Amino acid sequence: MIWIAWRFQRSVVVALAFLALVLIGVILITGIVQHHDLVQYMAAPCRGHQVRTPRRGDLCGELAVKLDNIHAFNNIIRVAGYIVAPLVGALLGLLAVASEVDNRTVRLAWTQSISRTRWFVAKAGVGAVLVTMILVPTAIVLSWWSGTIGDRDLFARETYGIAGWDLVAYGLFMFALTLLLGAVIRRVGWALAASVLLFLLAAFSLPSQVRSHLVTPTVKWSEPYVVTNGDFTGSAAPYPYNAWLLVQGVVPRSTTGIPTYREVSATYPRVGSCIVKLPTKTESEYVKAELECYKKFHVENVAVYIADDQFWTLQFREGLLCLAAGVIMAGGALLIIRRIEP
Amino acid sequence: MTGDDLVIETEALTKRFRRRTALNECSLSVPRGRIAALVGPNGAGKTTLLRLLAGLSKPSEGGISVFGKEMSTMNVELRARVGYLDQDRPLYPWWRVREILEFGRRINPAWDTEFATRHLSRLDIDLESRVRDLSGGQRAQVALAVCFAKRPELILLDEPASALDPVARQDLLHDITELFADNESSVLMATHAIDDVAAICDYVIILSQSRVVLSEDLDYVLESHRFLSRGLDDGVPVPRGATVLQELRTTREVTYLVRLAMPLERDGWRIERPTFNEIAIAYLRDQHRSTPAKSEFGEEAGATP
Numbered sequence: 001m002i003w004i005a006w007r008f009q010r011s012v013v014v015a016l017a018f019l020a021l022v023l024i025g026v027i028l029i030t031g032i033v034q035h036h037d038l039v040q041y042m043a044a045p046c047r048g049h050q051v052r053t054p055r056r057g058d059l060c061g062e063l064a065v066k067l068d069n070i071h072a073f074n075n076i077i078r079v080a081g082y083i084v085a086p087l088v089g090a091l092l093g094l095l096a097v098a099s100e101v102d103n104r105t106v107r108l109a110w111t112q113s114i115s116r117t118r119w120f121v122a123k124a125g126v127g128a129v130l131v132t133m134i135l136v137p138t139a140i141v142l143s144w145w146s147g148t149i150g151d152r153d154l155f156a157r158e159t160y161g162i163a164g165w166d167l168v169a170y171g172l173f174m175f176a177l178t179l180l181l182g183a184v185i186r187r188v189g190w191a192l193a194a195s196v197l198l199f200l201l202a203a204f205s206l207p208s209q210v211r212s213h214l215v216t217p218t219v220k221w222s223e224p225y226v227v228t229n230g231d232f233t234g235s236a237a238p239y240p241y242n243a244w245l246l247v248q249g250v251v252p253r254s255t256t257g258i259p260t261y262r263e264v265s266a267t268y269p270r271v272g273s274c275i276v277k278l279p280t281k282t283e284s285e286y287v288k289a290e291l292e293c294y295k296k297f298h299v300e301n302v303a304v305y306i307a308d309d310q311f312w313t314l315q316f317r318e319g320l321l322c323l324a325a326g327v328i329m330a331g332g333a334l335l336i337i338r339r340i341e342p
Numbered sequence: 343m344t345g346d347d348l349v350i351e352t353e354a355l356t357k358r359f360r361r362r363t364a365l366n367e368c369s370l371s372v373p374r375g376r377i378a379a380l381v382g383p384n385g386a387g388k389t390t391l392l393r394l395l396a397g398l399s400k401p402s403e404g405g406i407s408v409f410g411k412e413m414s415t416m417n418v419e420l421r422a423r424v425g426y427l428d429q430d431r432p433l434y435p436w437w438r439v440r441e442i443l444e445f446g447r448r449i450n451p452a453w454d455t456e457f458a459t460r461h462l463s464r465l466d467i468d469l470e471s472r473v474r475d476l477s478g479g480q481r482a483q484v485a486l487a488v489c490f491a492k493r494p495e496l497i498l499l500d501e502p503a504s505a506l507d508p509v510a511r512q513d514l515l516h517d518i519t520e521l522f523a524d525n526e527s528s529v530l531m532a533t534h535a536i537d538d539v540a541a542i543c544d545y546v547i548i549l550s551q552s553r554v555v556l557s558e559d560l561d562y563v564l565e566s567h568r569f570l571s572r573g574l575d576d577g578v579p580v581p582r583g584a585t586v587l588q589e590l591r592t593t594r595e596v597t598y599l600v601r602l603a604m605p606l607e608r609d610g611w612r613i614e615r616p617t618f619n620e621i622a623i624a625y626l627r628d629q630h631r632s633t634p635a636k637s638e639f640g641e642e643a644g645a646t647p
Contacts (some may be wrong), residue, residue, distance in 0.1 A: 004445055007437070105432045112397050112449045112492070113422035188544070212354035338416070 001118060003124035004109075013130050016088050020134050023080055024141045024155070030077070031145045034070060037063055058152050074149060081142045081162035085171035086199050086258055088134050090192060093178025097333065098191040101182065106342045111338055113150050120337050124179055131171045139167040141291040154311050155244035164312065169319035169326075174199050176326035176333070183336040206318070214317040215310050217246055219258055220303045224294045239303040247304035252297060259302045267299055343514040349496050349528040350395060357390050358537035358601055364390040366552040367404065372530055372545060377522055379539035379560075380620055382549035389429055390533035391549070392498045396426035408496060415517065416538050422451065425494030429501050431485040435474035439467060443491070450492045458491035460520070465535070479510035483496070490521050497522075501530040503538060507568075515542050519522070540618045548625050555625050567621045568606065569614040571597040578610045588624040599624045 014098075046060035087155050095122075100106045109119055111117045112265035139162075146154065146163035154163045161167065185191040220239060227286075239245055249264030250271065280286040305315065357365040360451040365387040370379045380388050394397045394406055396422055397415050406413050411420055422503050433442055439462065447453045462469065468479050475482065482502065489497060491643060502518060503511040506599070519542045522529055530547075533539065546563055548556040556563065568589075574596055580586060584602035590597040608611065616624075 001449060003448055005443075007441060008434070010435070103432070103436055104430055107398060107426075107430070108427045108432045108434075108488070109449075110398060110415075111421060111424070111426040111428075112446070113451060114449045115418045196359070280466060341393075341415075 001114060002121035002126055005096075006243075008100075008123070009092055009127065009130060011165060012091055013134070015093060017134055020084060020088070020138050023077075027077055027145045028071070030073065030117065031141075031148055033150045035066070037066055039085060043065060049242065056125050068222045075158075077145065078158055078162060078182040080166070081138075085167045086174040086196070087134055088131055089171040089174030090178050090195055090199075091193070092131055093175040094128045094182055094192055095190055096182070097337070098129045098180050098182025098186065098188045099339065101186045101342060102188045104342055106340075108208060110342065115335065116242055116338050120334050124333070125175075127179075128172060128177060131175050132168060135168040135171045139165055141166060153242045153244075154308060155242075160207070160211075161203075164315035164319075164321045166315050166322070169322035173202070176329040178242045180329040180336075181251065183333040183340065186340070187312075198208040210321070211318060212244075212246055212306070213323070214267075215256060215305050215306055215314050217304050218243075220305070221253065222301045223292070224299060224301045224304075227262055234338040240307055243305040243310040244308075245305045249302065250294065250299045251302050253300045257300075258304055264302075267297070270297060271299065322325065345372050348372065349408065350530065351407045351410075352391075352506050353405040355391075355394065355406055357387070357394060357399070359404045363392075365401075368549070368552075368554045368585050369555040370547055370554045372547070372557075374526065374528055375526070376545040377519070377529040377531065377543045378545035378547060379609070380530055380547050380549060381539055383534055383626060388534075388549055389500055389553045390530055390558040392426070392500050392530070395496075397421045398425060398426075398496050406628060415580070422492075423495045425489040425492045425497045427489045427497075427499045427530075428500055428621055429504070429530065431481050433473045433481060433485060433488075435472070435578040437473055438469065439471055439473065440469040441515055442473060442484060442488060443469070446491055447487045450491040453518065454491045454493050456544035457493075458487040461487050461490070461517075466558075482506065482514060484531075486514070486517065486521075495527050497527050497529045499529065501532055501534075503533070503535065511538075518542060534567060536619045536622045538552055541623070544616070546622075547603050548622060550626050562617070563621060564618060566602050568602060569599055569620075571595055572610060576610060580604055580610070587621075588627065619623050 009131055033055055041060065046063060049060060049064070079249045102110070110116055145165055154160060161170065172193065177198060178191060181194045181198070182188075182191045185194060197233045197314070218239075222238065239248070247261050247264060249261070249268070251259045251267050254262055271290070271293045274296060275286070275289045278285075278292065279290035280289050325333040348371045350370070352368055352370050355365055355368040357364065367449070368387070368391065380391065390399075395413060397413050397417055397420065400415055402478055408420055408424060411417070413420055428462075434445075437445070443455060443458050446458070447455055459469070461619060462484065465480070465483050467476070467483060473481060473484065486502065489499070498516070503514045508514050515538055518529070518531070531538075531543065543558050546556065546558060546560050547554060558566075568584075570580070572595065574591070574594060580598060580600065584599045584600035584606070585603070586600050588599040590599075599620065608636060616618075
């Protein structure tokens with residue numbers, strides 16, 4: 001049955017593998033060149049200085065312009081990186097179930113001496129292995145590229161999904177989604193359309209609704225002012241470079257649990273209404289009034305963030321979540337397959 | 343007839359698709375070792391019945407047994423003993439014929455590669471050809487080879503000769519009888535081409551408007567039906583035990599196609615043997631009228647003798 005599943009998907013797998021290889025090649029070549037230029041640009045004598053119109057023979061200026069120009073190209077790679085996983089998952093998922101049911105070739109397979117369960121497990125298993133085999137090298141290269149080029153932080157929406165192993169998990173999630181919708185809808189075109197819609201919905205809601213809850217963020221408190229040469233000035237709570245900042249602002253120190261933006265938003269008007277009752281004609285009077293109100297309400301600066309050393313933990317947990325959802329969807333597809341009357 | 347002698351037995355089998363009833367309380371049986379024809383017009387429920395027998399779908403009501411065991415979509419053991427040729431000949435169009443045979447070999451324990459290869463070579467079908475490049479007749483032959491090479495004990499064929507030219511049709515029917523002879527299997531073949539039945543079948547089931555109207559040995563069917571003719575003014579009643587299926591009137595004569603329940607006494611009737619074609623059409627017409635034909639003694643047409 002493994003041979004049959006492989007034979008059925010062979011030509012599409014070859015085409016997808018070829019596409020992935022082209023993408024990997026482009027990323028490797030441009031990444032190495034870009035990395036070389038970046039290292040040269042950041043070292044002496046250039047030290048990263050900006051030059052928009054270089055003079056002839058101005059190495060630093062030329063490097064600066066070259067690196068600036070390649071930003072648009074890097075965005076194309078990011079988009080390609082985001083498309084490759086759902087594309088591979090969707091095409092192989094559709095081939096495994098929807099295409100067979102739609103073309104009625106299941107009537108041939110399901111009247112032979114094998115159970116529908118075995119048929120599905122073989123098709124889904126081989127498909128999942130092929131998705132993984134195509135996406136693992138792609139994910140490794142994209143992850144290297146994201147780290148090497150390093151012009152965006154890893155938690156940024158446009159980078160996070162292609163900077164780790166979650167790329168593979170997204171592909172497998174899409175594969176399972178198309179298995180399920182293929183079994184439910186039984187038409188290739190409609191199953192693809194529904195899968196793309198649901199995947200986009202998941203892709204947009206995952207970062208905001210789920211991702212930040214997958215690890216416990218760090219909460220950093222600090223005084224809402226600093227004293228410099230006897231003068232008070234307001235300050236923001238510090239957080240590490242490249243961390244994923246979730247919340248920043250002032251909240252009462254008595255806040256239990258992890259402060260949220262809602263609490264920050266609720267604190268500012270209270271402090272503001274206190275300040276307007278005090279004299280604030282000069283800047284120093286305003287700072288004093290501000291500090292007095294902070295003290296009155298016992299508020300402090302807070303920064304809630306996920307440090308970059310938690311990147312891989314987050315990737316691992318989000319990937320597991322996608323895989324678990326994928327297993328559930330594949331199980332649902334199997335239940336439907338056992339009941340289909342083609 | 344005992345249950346062991348029957349390959350197919352259904353009891354009040356009903357299949358509904360939402361509001362449409364495709365099969366309505368069908369009870370029938372097919373003895374072992376026969377080539378049975380399933381005859382009926384389009385939409386009579388032939389394909390639905392075959393898909394139920396092949397384990398592709400589940401009945402809405404009633405029972406269905408194959409080799410004395412209940413057939414279901416999950417019964418792999420039983421499905422291994424049944425070969426099914428679908429009406430649409432579902433084969434993978436991009437695969438080579440050789441790969442289609444390999445597909446069959448890998449999932450059927452009793453697969454006979456030599457038989458399949460020999461059968462297709464005899465028909466000059468190149469094993470390296472892609473399925474999409476084959477003609478309709480060749481595709482049907484490949485599908486038939488897959489069906490027979492599984493070495494099934496029961497073969498279900500859904501319109502095996504449809505969409506074929508007359509020569510290819512004749513050859514295919516010949517192949518089926520030859521393959522049947524080699525295999526010693528039972529065959530149930532759905533067709534609306536009544537001529538095919540008389541050519542190769544020895545058992546007949548007529549389905550009309552989702553119901554079984556006849557399920558009998560072909561020889562018995564031919565023996566138990568007669569045309570009875572007399573002059574219009576003769577006033578001779580239809581013999582006792584004869585059920586009128588069809589009445590044909592001319593200006594001088596009336597002719598009845600009757601089903602006989604007992605030996606016929608001549609009694610002034612001119613008696614002729616009908617062909618199976620004429621009998622089948624009478625049954626199908628009778629059902630289309632929706633009101634069962636009555637004998638002059640009030641018996642319903644199609645009643646089992």
